[in-house]
Amino acid sequence: MNTMASIKLQTRHPDLFSATHIAELVVLAKGLYPHEGLRDEPYQRAVAKVIDQAAIDAALWHLLRDGLRDLHLAASTPLLGMDPGAVNCLLHALDRTAFFESLRTLVLFHLYDDHEVWEFIGYPGSSFEHGGYLNRGFNDLDWLPEPRTAEAPEPLIEIGPIEGQPQKTNDLARTPR
Amino acid sequence: MKTYETTDADVAVIIGSGPGGATLALRLVQQGLKVVLLEAGPYIPNEQFVNDERRAFNQLSWQDPRLATGSWSLAKDFPALPAWNGKVVGGTATFWTGLTPRFKAHEFKTRTQYGPISQASFADWPVELSELDSYYSAAETAMGVSHRGGRPPLPASNGYKVLANGAERIGYRHYSTGPYATNVEPYDGRPGTVQDGFAMAGDKGRSKWSPLVSEIPKALATGLMELRANSHAVQITLGAEGKADGVVYADEAGVLHRQRARMVAVAGNAIETPRLLLLSATSGHTDGLANSSGHVGRNYMRHTTGVVYAEFDHEVHMYRGEPMAGIIADESRHDPARGFAGGYYLELIAQGLPSFTTFMSPGAWGPDFTSKVEAYTRTAAMWICGEDVPQPTNRVTLSDSLKDSLGLPAPVVHYDDHPNDVAMRNHGYAQGEKLFKSVGALRTTRAPGMPSGHNLGTARMSTKPSEGVVNSFGQTHDVPNLFISDGSQFTTGAAANPTLTIMALSLRQGDYIGRQLATAAL
Numbered sequence: 001m002n003t004m005a006s007i008k009l010q011t012r013h014p015d016l017f018s019a020t021h022i023a024e025l026v027v028l029a030k031g032l033y034p035h036e037g038l039r040d041e042p043y044q045r046a047v048a049k050v051i052d053q054a055a056i057d058a059a060l061w062h063l064l065r066d067g068l069r070d071l072h073l074a075a076s077t078p079l080l081g082m083d084p085g086a087v088n089c090l091l092h093a094l095d096r097t098a099f100f101e102s103l104r105t106l107v108l109f110h111l112y113d114d115h116e117v118w119e120f121i122g123y124p125g126s127s128f129e130h131g132g133y134l135n136r137g138f139n140d141l142d143w144l145p146e147p148r149t150a151e152a153p154e155p156l157i158e159i160g161p162i163e164g165q166p167q168k169t170n171d172l173a174r175t176p177r
Numbered sequence: 178m179k180t181y182e183t184t185d186a187d188v189a190v191i192i193g194s195g196p197g198g199a200t201l202a203l204r205l206v207q208q209g210l211k212v213v214l215l216e217a218g219p220y221i222p223n224e225q226f227v228n229d230e231r232r233a234f235n236q237l238s239w240q241d242p243r244l245a246t247g248s249w250s251l252a253k254d255f256p257a258l259p260a261w262n263g264k265v266v267g268g269t270a271t272f273w274t275g276l277t278p279r280f281k282a283h284e285f286k287t288r289t290q291y292g293p294i295s296q297a298s299f300a301d302w303p304v305e306l307s308e309l310d311s312y313y314s315a316a317e318t319a320m321g322v323s324h325r326g327g328r329p330p331l332p333a334s335n336g337y338k339v340l341a342n343g344a345e346r347i348g349y350r351h352y353s354t355g356p357y358a359t360n361v362e363p364y365d366g367r368p369g370t371v372q373d374g375f376a377m378a379g380d381k382g383r384s385k386w387s388p389l390v391s392e393i394p395k396a397l398a399t400g401l402m403e404l405r406a407n408s409h410a411v412q413i414t415l416g417a418e419g420k421a422d423g424v425v426y427a428d429e430a431g432v433l434h435r436q437r438a439r440m441v442a443v444a445g446n447a448i449e450t451p452r453l454l455l456l457s458a459t460s461g462h463t464d465g466l467a468n469s470s471g472h473v474g475r476n477y478m479r480h481t482t483g484v485v486y487a488e489f490d491h492e493v494h495m496y497r498g499e500p501m502a503g504i505i506a507d508e509s510r511h512d513p514a515r516g517f518a519g520g521y522y523l524e525l526i527a528q529g530l531p532s533f534t535t536f537m538s539p540g541a542w543g544p545d546f547t548s549k550v551e552a553y554t555r556t557a558a559m560w561i562c563g564e565d566v567p568q569p570t571n572r573v574t575l576s577d578s579l580k581d582s583l584g585l586p587a588p589v590v591h592y593d594d595h596p597n598d599v600a601m602r603n604h605g606y607a608q609g610e611k612l613f614k615s616v617g618a619l620r621t622t623r624a625p626g627m628p629s630g631h632n633l634g635t636a637r638m639s640t641k642p643s644e645g646v647v648n649s650f651g652q653t654h655d656v657p658n659l660f661i662s663d664g665s666q667f668t669t670g671a672a673a674n675p676t677l678t679i680m681a682l683s684l685r686q687g688d689y690i691g692r693q694l695a696t697a698a699l
Binding site: 031032033034035088091104108109112113117118121122123124125126127128129131132133134136137138139140141143144145146147148149150151152154156157158159160161162 | 227228229231281282283290324330331332333334335337338339341342345348349350351352353354370371372373374375381382491492493494496497498506507509510511512514529530531534535540542543544546547550551553554616
């Protein structure tokens with residue numbers, strides 16, 4: 001873990017969150033949504049957005065500060081430098097607390113809206129300016145046969161079983177009429 | 178654009194510019210009526226839509242305070258967002274996807290066909306399929322629906338190839354890429370789809386039908402309609418004879434205005450429509466306007482839904498192409514031997530990464546979750562869309578604490594799953610898993626319902642005034658010149674995606690209003 005070393009962007013709201021607080025939130029963010037090979041920067045950006053929101057949302061600010069303080073009191077080793085397995089255990093212990101749930105929801109929201117994460121996963125985002133996918137592979141899947149696109153020629157039987165498939169009854173079932 | 182004075186008492190006021198309201202508006206101006214179309218949201222032209230799920234959500238969605246309560250998963254997963262509605266000219270249809278199955282004959286007669294079911298308020302509609310056939314055809318023509326009227330089917334996208342091959346392998350026959358209300362070829366002055374995959378972000382290319390690209394410009398072109406955007410209706414007023422005589426609405430600055438009216442039609446979606454009726458309570462209508470039956474807000478339906486995601490060895494790239502151009506109808510039949518009444522469709526669904534991570538496993542985190550995220554480009558998905566059970570206790574009410582920015586009570590949407598809903602959903606999950614495994618799925622994930630665009634039933638149709646809010650033409654039993662013109666009218670929800678039926682009902686209602694006015698009955 002080199003989280004402390006790589007923190008350089010969050011000087012926003014230093015009166016509300018110290019560099020240590022921010023680094024700890026990044027450790028938790030990585031523990032929540034671990035992606036091997038993904039750089040720290042997307043997690044840092046996600047945490048920065050959480051902090052921006054906390055700066056205009058007193059309830060969230062209070063929740064994050066108290067949550068981190070409780071972690072310091074409860075943890076036998078410092079969060080910074082904790083190995084991923086221990087962070088995972090810590091998060092399991094926190095699961096369903098308001099602090100955990102708020103942080104999890106916000107990190108999820110911002111992390112997967114980060115374009116570096118999109119690139120890492122393989123989601124290209126906006127396509128209209130490239131002419132969509134009409135000529136860029138909307139139908140390039142070739143590991144299955146080409147299926148029919150029109151409707152089946154025969155009408156659907158609207159009431160009753162599919163022909164040739166076994167039936168079983170259930171208490172909830174009601175026979176029509 | 179034609180404009181009307183707020184004191185002009187000769188206009189028909191329609192509240193809501195989605196499929197129901199806009200279709201009615203066009204039908205009325207075509208018969209020479211003067212129309213003011215109120216829309217709570219802004220006018221945003223297609224070119225300003227964005228290929229970005231989060232920004233598009235903020236641009237197009239109804240985000241006023243709401244609260245979900247009850248045993249359904251939404252109350253836990255997304256309590257502030259029970260439904261995904263539009264707040265924009267064109268309504269929810271600006272971000273709809275486009276599947277347009279018709280209802281089946283028996284789905285208009287569920288009480289008769291399904292028999293008594295505990296805690297269910299199934300009822301027969303006061304209208305039959307045969308009375309809607311011509312209106313269904315007219316709606317399909319208006320939308321340019323694929324697979325109909327000689328129009329070609331959508332081509333097979335990657336996601337459809339997975340869905341259709343799986344369907345074939347487990348013995349289904351009734352799979353296809355539509356009917357789907359998006360142009361394959363140019364139609365009605367709009368181009369064919371470029372398969373950009375962003376129908377749920379507004380569709381910049383105009384190949385997808387919505388009122389924004391069809392009914393609204395056509396109605397404006399007659400010179401008889403005024404479109405009043407950023408106009409949020411807060412009350413329908415009654416005149417001395419017990420008829421609706423105006424609509425009070427707030428403009429963008431929150432300032433109230435009152436538009437006089439000869440008739441009023443409400444098409445605000447099945448949450449805002451009953452909310453407006455309840456907010457319009459007045460002397461003689463103390464429990465809400467047109468609510469002598471007590472049914473306003475009750476029998477809220479939103480379809481029995483869920484998603485099955487499946488990972489494969491090979492690439493799928495679900496985000497490419499029309500996100501819902503695939504439908505399987507085999508399970509949409511009524512077959513009580515499966516253990517539940519009613520039926521469901523299995524429909525293709527594709528999501529961008531932000532939506533995929535939000536809805537694939539709400540509340541999940543850790544390495545198992547992120548391994549599924551990393552399989553995104555190798556993942557296909559299907560959406561279960563089935564008939565849910567109407568229950569009088571599933572209900573939209575006014576909050577006694579939560580308020581919107583205008584200071585008005587926010588809607589509380591209470592919904593408990595019925596055992597029939599649970600049985601149907603579980604059947605759908607199992608069939609979806611079987612389907613995907615038949616074409617090589619490595620791992621499947623069951624996801625709960627998402628905030629729904631299908632919101633129905635809160636001002637239901639009935640023959641008897643004591644059993645519902647409106648008659649078969651959407652005319653309220655209590656106030657003769659007050660109409661409901663959206664999915665709120667649905668007596669029951671059927672398995673089908675509702676937009677086509679909402680449009681067919683609005684076309685039929687428009688003809689009825691024309692006849693009534695011609696004979697001075699209104």
